[in-house]
Amino acid sequence: MPVANLHVLAGHPREKLKQWIRETSQALSEILAAPLDRLEVWVTEIDPELWGIGGIPASEVLAQTPRHDAEMPFIRMVLMEGRTSEQLHRVIGELNAITARLLAVDAERIRIYIAHAHPDRWGIGGVPASVRRAAELAARKTNNKQ
Template identity: 60%
Template sequence: MPVANIHVLAGHPRPVLKQLLREASAAFARAIEAPPERLQVWITEVDPELYAIAGEPADEVLQRMPRGQAEIPLIRMALMEGRSTEMLHRVMADLSEVVARVLGGDPRRVRVQIDHIHPDRWAIGGVPASRARAAELAARAASQATA
């Protein structure tokens, strides 16, 4: 269920964005202690003409300022309720570092928003996560008991 959407200004080279997907996905999985196959990360590119930095269109700001000093990447995550504050702080710090390093910016410019989702308000294949996860955890426990 864990998902992350990284919003950046359009114009980064595709290989850089693909590397960001790889590294952000790995950091995300480590930080929240989740199997990588359970999470999704995607990038949304925003047109610099339709993005304001300090009240000015970003395409104009980028003409006089390096991208790494101007851009403010935004990471929005949806996570099931129940993770510790320490874990949330770790994922915010780790993903900020990865985004800044891969894109060549300052981690202090990265913004992170975590939306907590109650398991009854998220569906997996049309089944509330509260039910789907309970069945999955029971199956995993049974499998470990027989192993």
């Protein structure tokens, strides 16, 4: 169920962005014990003329400031409620490190937001997750305790 939207200024090499998807997906799967086939991770590239940095279009800022010092990648995720604080902290740290390394941006400028979805308010194929995945989640909890 985890979904992550990786927002970044347009202009990064396509292969780096594809690797960002791969590594983000792998980290989420490992930290959250979420099957890879249930993850959705996508990149949204923003036109630098349509992204403001300090109230100025990024295209103008980047003409004077190195991308590393100006860009602020933003990661927005939705996770089902019930993750531990330790898991959330690990996700934040790992995704920050992956993003800084792959995109060659200042780690201090990366922002990550995690929203929680209540299983009654997250639909899968027209059915609330609380109904559709109840048995699957119970089985997963049992397997994690073993």
